[in-house]
Amino acid sequence: DGGIxxxxxxxxxxxxxxxxxSCEQNLNHDAMYWYRQxxxxxxxxxxxxxxxxxxxxxxxxxxxxxxxxxxxxFPLTVTSAQKxxxxxxxxxxxxxxxxxxEQYFGPGTRLTVT
Amino acid sequence: xxxxxxSPQSLIVQKGGISIINCAYENxxxxxxxxxxxxxxxxxxxxxxxxxxxxxxxxxRFTISFNKSAKQFSLHIMDSQPGDSATYFCAALMDSSxxxxxxxxxxxxxxx
Numbered sequence: 001d002g003g004i005x006x007x008x009x010x011x012x013x014x015x016x017x018x019x020x021x022s023c024e025q026n027l028n029h030d031a032m033y034w035y036r037q038x039x040x041x042x043x044x045x046x047x048x049x050x051x052x053x054x055x056x057x058x059x060x061x062x063x064x065x066x067x068x069x070x071x072x073x074f075p076l077t078v079t080s081a082q083k084x085x086x087x088x089x090x091x092x093x094x095x096x097x098x099x100x101x102e103q104y105f106g107p108g109t110r111l112t113v114t
Numbered sequence: 115x116x117x118x119x120x121s122p123q124s125l126i127v128q129k130g131g132i133s134i135i136n137c138a139y140e141n142x143x144x145x146x147x148x149x150x151x152x153x154x155x156x157x158x159x160x161x162x163x164x165x166x167x168x169x170x171x172x173x174x175r176f177t178i179s180f181n182k183s184a185k186q187f188s189l190h191i192m193d194s195q196p197g198d199s200a201t202y203f204c205a206a207l208m209d210s211s212x213x214x215x216x217x218x219x220x221x222x223x224x225x226x
Contacts, residue, residue, distance in 0.1 A: 004157075031212055042120075042203060042216035043158070050212060058213070090157050094212065101146050101207055103214055105157035 003027065004106035006091050011111045013085075021076045021109045023091035030096040032074035033103065036060060037088040046089075049074055050096060078111065085113045116141060118206050120217025127224050133191040135220045137204035140185065144206040148214075149178065149189045152201045161202075162189070194224045 004025045013019045025032065031050045035043040045058030049068040063082025068074050074093075078085045091106040119138045127133045137147075145166055150158035164171045164178040164187065171178045177190040191198055204217040 006157075033214075040219070042218045043214075044216075045213060048212065092157075096212070101209055101212065102148065102160055102163065104160065105150075108155070108157045110155075 004091060004093055004104060006089075006106040006109050008109060009107065011109055013111070013113050015113055016080045017113075018077055018079050019085075019111065019113075021078065021089055021091075021111070023074045023076065023106060024072055025074075025091075025093045025106075026072060027093055027095075027104065028071075029093035029104075030071070031094045032068065033092040033094075034058075034064070034066065034074070034076045035090040035092065037090060037108075043090060046076065078113075085111060087111060116215055118204060118215050118217045120204050120220060122220060123218070124221045125223070127194045127222065129194065129196060129224055129226050131194050131224075133194045133198070133222055133224070134188055135202050135204070135222070136186065136188045137206075137217050138184075138186045139206050139215075141206070141208075142185070143208050144215075145209055146207045147178070147180065147187050148205050148207075149176075150203045150205065152203065152219075154201075158203060191222075194222075196224045196226050198222060199224050 007022045033048040034046040047066040049055035065077045090108045092103040094103040148163035149161045151161045152158040175192045180187045201219045205214045207214045
């Protein structure tokens with residue numbers, strides 16, 4: 001059963017705590033992405049990785065960190081420096097062959113920080 | 115130049131009608147234009163996508179129309195069904211960047 005899994009589905013944290021969101025894929029995709037979605041808005045890119053042990057900042061990277069130690073895994077840490085962390089977080093992956101650019105999304109993690 | 119503008123913000127259509135969602139872009143380097151469908155609490159699912167070398171692509175009830183000179187593209191949902199009620203996002207990408215730029219979304223409600 002191929003796909004992208006994100007856990008947990010819902011996450012609650014107190015302000016000031018760091019929290020790590022999990023993203024795993026078994027599609028053998030090289031590239032992985034993290035997006036943030038706020039109510040009524042489009043998706044904004046936080047970080048992306050095109051290859052293991054390498055990643056780049058997206059448009060809203062401040063207050064977030066990532067790692068890419070394995071091809072299958074791309075965890076996102078929401079740090080206490082992120083001013084407004086409550087949001088729906090989406091992980092995606094894509095192949096990197098010539099002309100292969102389709103991005104496939106996981107089910108998302110809804111993070112609530114109080 | 116990196117923006118993709120999507121309209122309308124929301125749309126109500128009767129069952130059996132045609133739903134039309136429009137997007138416009140500025141950056142002529144974009145060369146891949148997907149549409150995503152998202153149900154509440156779920157991740158977006160790729161619906162249909164088009165490259166600028168064709169003017170139309172149809173998959174079942176879903177059609178993308180692409181106007182390269184006007185830098186616009188649209189999604190048409192024929193014979194709209196209540197099960198089509200969802201939020202739809204257009205997006206654009208340059209092959210060289212692997213970064214998808216999303217529109218702001220259109221919330222579609224199909225009334226029975």
